[in-house]
Amino acid sequence: MDNFEKNILYEDKHLLIYHKLPGIPVQSAGVGALDLECACLNYFHKSGKNPAKQPYVGIVHRLDQPVEGLLAIAKTRKAAKELSKQAQDGTMGKEYLALVEGEMEPAEGMLEDWLIKDSKSRMGRAVPEGTSGAKKARLLYRTLRRREAQSLLEIRLLTGRFHQIRVQLSHRGHPLVGDRKYNSNAQAGGASEGIGLCAHRLRLLHPISREEMTWEIWPEGRAFFDCHA
Numbered sequence: 001m002d003n004f005e006k007n008i009l010y011e012d013k014h015l016l017i018y019h020k021l022p023g024i025p026v027q028s029a030g031v032g033a034l035d036l037e038c039a040c041l042n043y044f045h046k047s048g049k050n051p052a053k054q055p056y057v058g059i060v061h062r063l064d065q066p067v068e069g070l071l072a073i074a075k076t077r078k079a080a081k082e083l084s085k086q087a088q089d090g091t092m093g094k095e096y097l098a099l100v101e102g103e104m105e106p107a108e109g110m111l112e113d114w115l116i117k118d119s120k121s122r123m124g125r126a127v128p129e130g131t132s133g134a135k136k137a138r139l140l141y142r143t144l145r146r147r148e149a150q151s152l153l154e155i156r157l158l159t160g161r162f163h164q165i166r167v168q169l170s171h172r173g174h175p176l177v178g179d180r181k182y183n184s185n186a187q188a189g190g191a192s193e194g195i196g197l198c199a200h201r202l203r204l205l206h207p208i209s210r211e212e213m214t215w216e217i218w219p220e221g222r223a224f225f226d227c228h229a
Contacts, residue, residue, distance in 0.1 A: 004043050009215050014079040014208050015072065016040070019217055022068045022194025027059060040073060056080075061087045061094070064163065066179075068219050069096070069199025074207065082207035087160075093203035096155040097219060098141075098165060099196030100174040101183065104151045108142035110158075113171060117162045123181055124167040137161040137168060150177060165197060194219075 010017040018036070020026070025035040037057050044055035058080030063069050072092070074080035086092040113126045114134040127134050138158040145152050151174070155165055166182050169175060175183035177196035186195075198219035205212055 004039050005047075009070070009217075010213075014075055015083075015206065016075060017202070017215055018071045018073060020063055020067075020069060020071050021220065022066050025065045026062045026071070036071070044075075058083070060084045061092070061160075063199055064166075064197075066195045067197045067199065068194055069197075070202040070215055070217060071199075072202060072204060079207035083204065086204055090158075091205060093201070094157055094199055095201040096157070096165060097144075097198045097200045098153045098155050098169065099177045100151050100153060100169050101177060101185065102149060102151065102174050103146055104141065104143050104153060104174055108140075110138060110140050111168045111172070112136065112138045113168050115161050115164065115167055124161065124163040126167060126171040135159075135161055137164050139165065139168060166195075 007019040007021070008016060009019055018040075020036060027035050027037045037059055040057045041055055044057070056074070056076055058074030058077065060072055060074055060080055060083040063071060072083055074083050083092070113136075114129045114131060115124050115137045116127050116131060116134045117124050136159065140156045140158065141153045143151050144154055157164065161167075163181075166176055166179055170179070170182035175186075177183070178186050179195040179197075180186045198217070200218065201214065201216045203212070203214045
């Protein structure tokens with residue numbers, strides 16, 4: 001993973017905030033492939049910025065491989081425990097930009113569904129309430145702009161389910177641009193091109209000082225083109 005350091009937005013003894021580009025897996029890339037967790041370990045070894053004999057990398061939340069966005073990475077077990085708690089109880093705020101097919105109506109609102117994960121296909125789907133194994137999924141959205149039969153949405157997750165944004169939007173006939181798993185109109189392309197989803201704003205309390213901190217990015221992935229212009 002070339003130029004790892006250039007995508008570090010913040011770093012101290014306890015915490016690292018990273019801008020992950022589309023196509024990069026967060027963990028378990030497979031034999032001979034580099035994932036973000038391994039890249040962090042390499043960086044800590046080479047830079048000497050993690051003084052532990054064996055540098056610690058705490059992945060407290062994840063992004064799908066084709067998704068771009070902000071990730072908080074803990075550098076100590078204490079920080080990981082605190083950040084994981086924030087990720088689970090909603091203290092950690094995560095907002096996304098989603099470029100979808102069609103025009104969302106109404107222009108803003110809440111989506112609520114029951115979702116289930118198919119382990120064989122590695123896909124999620126919406127099912128009727130009461131389905132065995134299904135979990136409730138909720139998100140808030142608002143339309144930022146529309147162009148050429150596409151809508152750019154800002155999304156705030158209220159729950160964290162498998163492929164939640166991708167499944168809920170596809171279920172309503174507005175799949176993400178470029179998402180070959182859930183959008184039958186998506187053209188084949190390399191994983192590095194990504195899909196129309198970016199974790200663009202991250203808010204958390206510093207795991208030690210408890211200071212409220214916020215970061216924001218605009219996507220670089222090709223699926224978005226010039227959506228922020």
